[in-house]
Amino acid sequence: MATYCFDGTFTGLLSCVFRCFQFKEFDVNVTANSKSQNGLFDDFIEVASNDEHAQRVWQGLKQKTSANSLRNFYYSFLSEKDEAFQHCLNFAIYVFQSQKPIDRNFGHVDVLGISQWAKQVGREKHRMEAFVRFKKCKDGLFLSLVRPDFNVLPLIEKHFKSRYQDQKWLIYDEQRKFGIYYDLDTVHQIEMNAHEIDTQLKVGHSQNFSIELDDDEVLYDQLWKDYFNSVNIKARKNMKLHIQYVPKRYWRYMNEKTL
Structure with a gap:
């Protein structure tokens, strides 16, 4: 089985889709890791990013899928995971080989796959906006x-x-x-x-x-901590629920979580 390796860009991933149809290779793996070798006898092919090829693929997806599916496709790409890249490649092949809309065919592993990856990326987006x-x-x-x-x-x-x-x-x-x-x-x-x-x-x-902090930044930092402590009701503290909504990995961004 052939393995396509691209440079990790969106253009590169779409160029892999173009190559699949150019050479009629539809049963392929895809990776952004040039050191990845999935099998001893795999054909490892480096696919160069090509703006023209990528644009043709993207315009084709626009014509054959909904805006929500395009969003899911792009969000899945932003996960930067080979598993998600594989779902994107397979999804695009499925779209172009189908004669009818397949956006809501969640029985297909790749339609479901990009939807699930898009949810994870979307969740991270919202948390970054909040934290x-x-x-x-x-x-x-x-x-x-x-x-x-x-x-x-x-x-x-x-x-x-x-x-x-x-x-x-x-x-x-x-x-x-x-x-x-x-x-x-x-x-x-x-x-x-x-x-x-x-x-x-x-x-x-x-x-x-210069990224030397403003003289008033320490004061603003302390004022926010004081406000947070004053509105906090210790008797209603529920750390398990709190961590569910504000995972510990985000605490490093939050003034109120630092000493």
Whole structure:
């Protein structure tokens, strides 16, 4: 069985779908890990990202599936898991080989699969929107360092741009080493050297931001903790339920959870 390896981009995944039909190879594995070998005798094929091929596949999916299925497909891709990539590839093949809409055929393993992965990614998106906390830097930039389970930064930028239109902010994914930066006009995707994160943030090639905290940030931090403690009813404390709604892995973002 052939194994397609792509570069981990959305264009790359769609290019794998194009190649399946180009060479009539429909029973294939797909991975974003170039070191992955599923079997000793597998044909390991590196598929280059091709914008034209990817665009043709995406336009074809738009014509044959609903907006909800396209959303599920994209959300599944953002999980960055090979299992989800496989469901996406198989789903696209199923769509193009079917003569009728298959969006709600949850009896098919891949239709169900992308729906389940989309739910997980969507849940992480909503939690990031709820639990992200910003620190104010001396230059006026509001900074948040996050480490989500999935690559949800492309999904949350609309929420934060709408909510915080009057301030510059940067949400940086420590695990994936990129961030989204809002300059009061547009949201930009940026990358920076992780070793320099404690000294400066590089945006493009011309802008530098010091991330030394604003003098009032410690005061605001303490005021929020005092407010949280004052409204907390200790007699009604239910830690089990609390962890269910606010898992411990998100506590690192929350001022009230730090000493």
